[in-house]
Amino acid sequence: MQSIYQRIEHLIESRGMTKKAFCETLGISTGNFGDWKRGKTTPSTNKLIEIAAFFSVSLDWLIIGKGNPTRVREARGEYGVDSESSDLPLMSGLAENEKEFIREYIEFSAYRKEKRND
Template structure:
C-alpha cells in the first residue's frame, strides 16, 4: 500500500488556501517539517498526523490513503 500523506496534504492545503508557514504555526511545528513532508523526505509522526487530521478535520486514514472522501 502506498502512503499518500504528501499528496493528501498538498490537496488539503490547496483547498484550504493555507501556506506551509501558516500550517506549521497552527499545529506547533516548524515550516521545515511541513516542507519535508510535502517533498516526501520524511513522513509525519503519529502525533503530527493527529494534529494534521484535527486541523483539516479529516481522519488519519484519509491522510495516509486508507480512505477516500
C-alpha cells in the same frame, strides 16, 4: 496514488491557507514540512492526528488516501462550542462557512491545549 504530503497540501489549499500559516498554526517547522514534501520523512503519528483533527478529516484518509476526506464531527458541547456561538456579535456579519471555520478553529485550539496538558 497521492502521498501523505500531497493530501496535506490538498487540505491546506482547500482551506485557503498558506503553507507557512499551516506550519505556524500546528507548530511544524518549515524544514520538517519540506522533508515531508521531498519524501525524506513523514509526519509522526501524533502530528497526523493533529492534522486530521485540524482539517476535520478521517485519519484513514489522511494516511492511506482511500475514499473521500470525510469530515469527522465531534459533539460541539464537548469543548463548549455550540450553535449559540453563532449569535456572538462578532460573528453576526459572517457567512455560514466563515462561522464554521471559526468554530473548527476554536475546537482545534481546545484540542491542542488538552493535548499539551496530557
